[in-house]
Amino acid sequence: MPKAVRVRQTGGPEALELVDVEVPAPGDGEVAVDVQAAGVNYIDTYHRSGMYPLETPFGLGLEGGGVVTAVGPGVTDHKVGDRVSWYTVQGSYAEKLILPTSDAISVPDGVDTDTAAALLLQGVTAHYLVASTYEVKEGDPILVHAAAGGVGLLLVQLAKARGARVLATVSTPEKEQLAREAGADEVVGYEDFEKHAREFTNGEGMAAVYDGVGKTTFDGSLKSVRRRGFLVLFGASSGAVPPVDPQRLNAQGSIYLTRPTSKDYSSPEEVRWRTAELFNEVKAGKLSVRIGGRYPLGDARKAHEDLQARKTTGKLLLIP
Structure with missing residues (x-):
């Protein structure tokens, strides 16, 4: 059974638990993804602590990159084997995830998946x-x-x-x-x-x-x-x-x-504009994405501790 990080009660980094989860088949307009990297962002600590309240229990993380493993009915813009990234899907600290196709952004050739997972939200x-x-x-x-x-x-x-x-x-x-x-x-x-x-x-x-x-x-x-x-x-x-x-x-x-x-800056048109410009800058070598640390998915607590202690630089990734 795939694993994911969940928060049952908000609090410090100790609130993060790695648990087994059931992942359903993708429904209408959805794709199933094997997560290859999940981005760790400061907003995740706000969700975990309750500063930005979410109904408990909840999955943590908004961002990641991976490979499509199945597509739901009506999906025409992605196929099995496509690389995609996302930055607005709650519960992204996970091995497997279901994404609405509207949130799945194609990763172009010339940009590796870790970089895509580290880039989008920030x-x-x-x-x-x-x-x-x-x-x-x-x-x-x-x-x-x-x-x-x-x-x-x-x-x-x-x-x-x-x-x-x-x-x-x-x-x-x-x-x-x-x-x-x-x-x-x-x-x-x-x-x-x-x-x-x-x-x-x-x-x-x-x-x-x-x-x-x-x-x-x-x-x-x-x-x-x-x-x-x-x-x-x-x-x-x-x-x-x-x-x-x-x-x-x-x-x-x-x-x-x-x-x-x-x-408030993420209409569909704006998302296409912003992500296209970012990926183009990376491909052209004009934008460097520093990955400051890679942690196993089970070490999400350590990643949060290091982030909040300001021990890190650049972007942190969790690797399932």
């Missing part, structure tokens, strides 16, 4: 952040927090491809090297980063600050934004930001504050 996030939430333009100064993380490394590369000047924050010398390799113009630590942001821009401030850290960086991020600039809060790895008085946005210079989420 890649689509990075894409909408620089292409849609705030459309980065040639010469824009931007600040990317946690620039050596999975989203951070992709954000730096995509922003540089658009001509941005990038200031990056990291926590260790190893992460500094990774951020520089991704193209960051300058890399600093978290202490007094707002001072560095002003120096980087000759006192003007950043066109946009991309903040996935949250509680510990928010105040400094706000101070780093130029007049009528954007503070894009897209995560909370250090904890949730306390309630914000809108008057602070006024006082700082008519700042735009947004808290984007993927579902």
Whole structure:
């Protein structure tokens, strides 16, 4: 019987259990997939902890890549043997999975399955952040927090491809090297980063600050934004930001504050656009996807511990 990671009661990494599961045959508009790699994302820790509530018990993980092993009635866009990836299917920490064909994205030749599994959720996030939430333009100064993380490394590369000047924050010398390799113009630590942001821009401030850290960086991020600039809060790895008085946005210079989420940037047309651009950039050698660790499926708990302890860089994968 195939195995999958389940959460019966929300909590810490100890809440993750590897259990036997029954996987039905694919129904109308569905395909069955042998999962070859599942992506580990920070949102998974929010689901596991209950910060983003789901009805228990539930399967964990949203993202992966694998091979189609069966197709349900009416399926014409995929066939047995096709390689597919996905980033919106709950329960992806599993050996076998049933996917709606609307969520199954074909993996093109020239992109290996591990890379596809590591790319999509964070890649689509990075894409909408620089292409849609705030459309980065040639010469824009931007600040990317946690620039050596999975989203951070992709954000730096995509922003540089658009001509941005990038200031990056990291926590260790190893992460500094990774951020520089991704193209960051300058890399600093978290202490007094707002001072560095002003120096980087000759006192003007950043066109946009991309903040996935949250509680510990928010105040400094706000101070780093130029007049009528954007503070894009897209995560909370250090904890949730306390309630914000809108008057602070006024006082700082008519700042735009947004808290984007993927579902609002993922119409079918947008998904096709974003994933096609990402895969094309990978195939062309213009976008590097760093896989920072591969863990056996049964070690999902360890992967979560390492991720939340900020011991990792790039993307973590679970390998069934």
